[in-house]
Amino acid sequence: MTSSLVSPPTNVSKTDIYLANLLTQSKQQKPVFNAEFIDELRQIASLEVSSQNFPSKKDEEWRFLDLLPLLEYDFKLASAVELTKQDIVPFILPEMAKSCLVFVNGIFSPVLSDVSALPQGVYVGNLTNLPLPQSKQIVKYLNKTTNLVAQGGSDVFSALNTAGISDVATVWVNADVEIEQPIQVLFVATQSPLTPLEKGGMLIQPRCLVVAQRGAKLTLVEYYGATAQGCSDTAPNQAYLTNSVTEIYLEDNAEVNHTRIQRESGKGFQIGQTAIAQARSSRYTCNEVNLGARLSRHNLTVNQVGEQTYTALNGLTMLANRQESDTHSVVSLTKPHGVVNQLHKCIVDDYSHSVFNGKVFVPKAAQLTNAVQLNRNLVLSSKARVDTKPELGITADNVKCAHGATVSQLQPDELFYLRSRGLSEDQARNLLLDAFAGEILQRIPVPSLQERLGQCVACRTF
Amino acid sequence: MSEVILSVRNLTANVDGQQILKGVNLEVKAGEIHAIMGRNGSGKSTFSKVLTGHPDYEVTGGEVIYKGENLLEKEPHERSLAGVFLAFQYPLEIPGVSNLEFLRVAYNARRKYQGLEEIDTFDFEDLIEEKLSVVSMNPSFLERSLNEGFSGGEKKRNEILQMALLEPTLGILDEIDSGLDIDALKIVSHGVNTIANSDNAFILITHYQRLLDYIQPHFVHVMYDGKIVKSGGKELALELETTGYDFLDEQQLVEVGV
Structure with missing residues (x-):
């Protein structure tokens, strides 16, 4: 009997060369913060990317979304571009004009950011300005949720982001600090004069870390937009790939209300990971809205690490033309008394295509879980397509779980x-x-x- | 002599390729209330849907002249804007659409059509408060989703509220009395009587003479197999209540026999 456990090293596919090129671009981003642990994270992630293949429709996690359109472009690391306050007016929310952190093409903009309205006990800024107490602790958090995610199969795009980890949009709320003032973290993509238009595109890799310490409470708006005339959904001239990773830690009894708006331009691609770790009695709400991008994928991963957590996942995806958008959520419960409420809605028009895959894992240890998941789809055109796959993985025997999906027309x-x-x-x-x-x-x-x-x-x- | 509001001549219509209306004739003048009675399946509801332009109903012949214009050429919303109103037998529940918002959008669509300025939320709230009293409705209904979770009686009252707001020239009430208890029936009837005047007209579609005790019709018509086969004054309704519709079958047999 002969069997080869190692696939032959010949026949390196076109897509793997493509992935290797993306990794090279990612690594060109130099860290803004000199620390051994960051170098280490980058190196490990780089190895992780090298050891994986570019996802294809043969992979269960990518069955419904074809990434081939990405391959039309040769993405180069985005360069810094100066924008004026005027340029970002459409994205600034009046409630958060003075509690807003701005990154342009993934690079921190101190000029556009204004966090003057925030009280004591809160740090909202980039990595270089991190105060001493936080910089001592950050090693405990940075990239730790993606390790949790890795238990369910590591995600090559998150690793790609980590391989080039440089600056980090950091929102840190100290223990028992409750802030009413909502905080905005704005990631703007803008055309770089240095990138060629033909088949060229920019690689933008935003990174965000949110730490809500014990008993802390905050409201966060994470906003992805692109500068263009009028509606940001109309295509500017340049293709780009936003490959983002956001990690959110809720320690005991913390509360985070997180709104994530994806309004990339019509020529943009977005692959985003939002990874959440929820400790005992914490309450996390995600309001996800996907309106932009030619193709987008959001991996939303909630890991319960303590008892009696509350998780609400609300999603709205609205697509037209030939847009494609995929939300893959995973709620992984590990302790008793967890509550999960998920409602994800999609509206698809023209030739657009939406995908929803929602997994809720309820192992034996997570007794007395109460989980409800619903995906509702509204199809406005005969050419639009919806793929939906709600999944419950239950091995506990004393739980209340329900899931469902509907697809309908007006x-x-x-x-x-x-x-x-x-x-x-x-x-x-x-x-x-x-x-x-x-x-x-x-x-x-x-x-x-x-x-x-x-x-x-x-x-x-x- | 008062103005003719609706004139229907030889109207025929199909649903799913099956002929339901087989030549309806009816003339309605301003200030009149007409009742159309008849068995289930005789074409009463189809007639109301055809008049309001439901896309599932196909008109195959005849004409409908409304205030001198061909009604059948108009889109459903144009008929509404021109003053035709149908109170549905089964008003739809539309989750997520607030009743207040819906009423305001509908009212402003009408204002715009009339060349009047649209009114804002505050002025509208004052106006609607006043209309609520017509059907004794609690203002809390305005905050709820359109008809969602309303009881049968509440839905019907909401239909009359819409009618009071839109002030139609021709109101068609399709079995407004079905499923109503006596108190609700009185409220709904009071609403209709408040709205009725010498410039507008109503067509009541009903199975029961009971409704006609509260809304007095000038004419009663009997529909049978897609046609109006008998017309009379309000005493006809009383007659039907005692004799039922069986005489129609006999009459029909005689006609066929001849």
């Missing part, structure tokens, strides 16, 4: 009812779409953002 009878009251077909359609999207949007705790996104929903449906 109901003709509902449209007729509204039209019979004098609403035009467009008005009736928009009212129904607003209602569908509104269920998620109204959970966003920032009024100005709620309003803007509401307008955006309307503007795309007219």
Whole structure:
């Protein structure tokens, strides 16, 4: 009997060469913070990337999303570009004008950032300015959630980000500090004059770390946008890949309300990892909104590390033209008395394609879990496509778990009812779409953002 | 002589390729209330859906003139804007659409059509408070999703509230009395009587003479197999209540026999 455990080293595929090139670009980003542990993280991650293949549709985790469109571009590490306050006005939320951290092409912009409204006990800034107590502790946190993620199969794009880890948008709330003031972390992509337009593109690798210490409470808006005229969903001239990693730690009894807005440009690609670790009695809410990008993938991974956690995952994806967007969420429970509430909604129009895969793992140790997961999809065109795969993995025997998915069109009878009251077909359609999207949007705790996104929903449906 | 609001001549219509209306004739003038009675499946509801332009119903012949214009050429929302209102037999529940917002959008669509300025949220709230009293509705209903979780009676009252707000020229009430207890029936009827005046007209579709005790019709028509086969005053409803519709079968047999 002959069997080879090692695949032959010949026949290196085109996609693996492509991945190796991305790794080379990633590593060109020099660390802003000289520390041995960072070098170590980078080296380990680099090896991790080298040992893996570029994901293909043959991989279970990538079955529904084809990354081949990425291969059309030769992405080079993005260079720093100076923007003015005027350029980023569309992304600044009035509630957070003085609690906003700005990164342009993944690089910290001290000029555009303003955190003057934040109280004592909170650090919001980049890695180089990290105060001493935090810099002593950061090693305990940075890249630790992605190790947790790695238990469920390591993610090559997160490793790619870590291999080039440089600066980190850091939000650190000390123990028992509760801040009312919401905090915005803004990642703007903007065209770099140095990158060739033809087949060229920028590689942007934002990194964010949120630490809510014991009993801390905060509201965070993580916003991905691109500078362009008008709606950021209209294509500017340049392709780019945002490969982001955000880690969020909730220590005992901490509370984080996290809103993640993805409004990359129509020529942008985004692959993002949000990894959360929840300690005992912590409460985490994610409001995820995906409107932009030609192709986007969000891996949302929640790891419960203590008892009695509360996790709410709200998602809205709205696509048109040939956009594709994929949300893969994993909630991994390990302790008793966890509560999970997930509602993910998608609206697909034209030739667009949405994917939802939501896993909830409830092992034996996680008795008395109460988990509800629902994915609802609204299909507006006969050419649009929805793939949905809610998954529950339950081995505990005393739990309450439910999951489901629906795919539907606008109901003709509902449209007729509204039209019979004098609403035009467009008005009736928009009212129904607003209602569908509104269920998620109204959970966003920032009024100005709620309003803007509401307008955006309307503007795309007219 | 008062103005003719609706004139229906030889109207025929299909649903799923099956002919349901087989030549309806009806004339409604301003200030009149007409009741259409008849068995299930005789075409009463189809008639109301055809008049309001439901896309599932295909008109195959005849004409409908509304205030001198061809109604059948108009889109459903244009018919509404022109003053035709259908109170649904089964009002739809639309989760996520707030009742107040829906009423405001509908009201402003009408204002815009009339060349009037749209009114803002605050002014609208004042206006709607006043209309609520017509159907004795609790303002808390405005904050809820459109008809979601409303009881049968609440849904019907909400239909009348919409009618009170939009002030139609022709109101068509499709079995507004079905599923109502006597108190709700009184409230709904009071609403209709408040709205009715010498400039508008109503068509009530009903199975029961009971409704006609509260809303007095000028004319009662009997629909049978897609046609109006008998018309009379309100005494016809009382007659139907005692004799039922069986006489129609006999009459039909006689006609066929001849």
